Amino acid sequence: MSNKGRTEIATLGEFGLIRHLTDQLELKNDSTVKGVGDDAAILSYASKQVLVTTDLLLEGIHFDLTYVPLKHLGYKSAVVNFSDIYAMNGQPKQITVSLGISKRFSVEDLDAFYSGVKLACDVYGVDIVGGDTSASLTGLCISITCIGEGESGRIVCRDGAKETDLICVSGDLGAAYMGLQLLEREKRIFRGEKDFTPDFAGKEYLLERQLKPEARKDVIEMLRNADIVPTAMMDISDGLSSELLHISHASHVGCRIYEDRIPIDYQTAVMAEQFNMNLVTAALNGGEDYELLFTVPLSEHDKVSEMKGIKVIGHITKPELGNYLVGRDGGEVELKAQGWNSLSE
């Protein structure tokens, strides 16, 4: 929120601001018939099913503008919604972007935020088709709804996991959480010092995972190319444990995952060591990974084992066997949903 070239939002008003932000929007998708500019957007999904997901992001709860650049925030706000559509084995196609804005934001600030949203939309082939803007008495409030398409018969829910299915995870876990710890630490140090340069050398991956996450469109494409339809799938936003328990409950099954199979990046491990944190706990409960967690029939073992960046971390069991992490020593620890929850005490 720099002050140079600051244009007050009040000089544009609501409709002027909407025009300013949405003037140059190009529509990319055949399913977008009409975008911004009327009471509602018009979409056409004749031969596909429509997927809808929505996320609310509030300042002070989901993000801290002292270290999150607005462009990154825009990018992330869009991507986390795309991730939910991919997690249904679908393709995101449209979003609406609603913003509640307090007086300290300028038009340039919103331009920065919107440039991040637009970049994400370009990267993932999504159209901005509507939204709402309002004053906010307090912090920044972001509400994004994403609409996507799914093919009948290939949409993947949480409730289809079966006994003996393999549990798979893309990428690695815990890095975004470590990135957040790092940003919070530097913020605390910064408060006490005048001439402060944050120490992020060698930790770029952790910061990127926290500030500019990507949705795993590539994994959905890999699965399609391999002709695999997972039996259940979710994206990991609240932590692996929490998401696995969602699948177990919805599918009426149990699960075993193996500590030594959980994918963790080197930088995550180094950072956990520095912070004196339990690495496995961070990977299980850290959240904001936006990786895909999915189950496939045992018969797909060879195919998924060959997939780049996909790790088989365990298997589905009968429900009465519960949900457990098997440690390196063979000991079993029950999985708990300790993921981040803004509404807990």
Next chain:
Amino acid sequence: MSNKGRTEIATLGEFGLIRHLTDQLELKNDSTVKGVGDDAAILSYASKQVLVTTDLLLEGIHFDLTYVPLKHLGYKSAVVNFSDIYAMNGQPKQITVSLGISKRFSVEDLDAFYSGVKLACDVYGVDIVGGDTSASLTGLCISITCIGEGESGRIVCRDGAKETDLICVSGDLGAAYMGLQLLEREKRIFRGEKDFTPDFAGKEYLLERQLKPEARKDVIEMLRNADIVPTAMMDISDGLSSELLHISHASHVGCRIYEDRIPIDYQTAVMAEQFNMNLVTAALNGGEDYELLFTVPLSEHDKVSEMKGIKVIGHITKPELGNYLVGRDGGEVELKAQGWNSLSE
């Protein structure tokens, strides 16, 4: 927000709260394949076009909980979104409901809010299919997205008004604004007094228009039964002047409306007199009427004139003739968008 039987939201947590609020949801529409409970909802709109609209409502900006009951707020939050879908000549079918909640709200408060949303959904035949809940550091934040269906060729946008078209309005205007003035006055008086009973006798209609507005589903049905497809249509949320100018700009036309044709209820007129306010200004710029403003070809004159509760208030002109209100004395005043705008100074 009563304290008796108060259940803290933290005792449920996010997932518990979502389950609590969405447990008994019945799905009414064929187009709803799967509702709450996965990464995204699944909808099927094979033979129809999909309409999407979204609204952000923030405490202190859009509503004041000192006099707005939470059940009414829930009802209104849903209805204002339905209104946008009807304004496209469509039918609302699904909504997602996202809430940012501060600590002062209890589970019972949210139950009250949700009971209003559910009531509106029952009245209008809409399914709740998703949403998000989060803690909020400040006030209540409500973001609702509505998805509806429209028939190809019968969807009505803002940009189709043609010269000589008749301008029509449903219901009456200015009452919701007068209701707001009344509530604000009683709030001011209440602050200064101990034993206070608000004076609302004979003003029930104004309060209802402000606190429990309805969307004009019935008008859309009347138009269909009369086989009329308007050339342009909007709902009146920011005031008649502002909406008319949207249609004029989008359609590249001008307009003349007549002061003596603007529908105003008796209670609105009495209240304006009491408040020493200009009645026509209130009707033109008051906002929150949620009536339908639409244009039809001149050839439909007889049909619309016979429609109950529909008033022809003027006609569309060439663009160079501008946008004017013709007064009772024949004088012309240019229409300005003075409607409510949270982002103006």
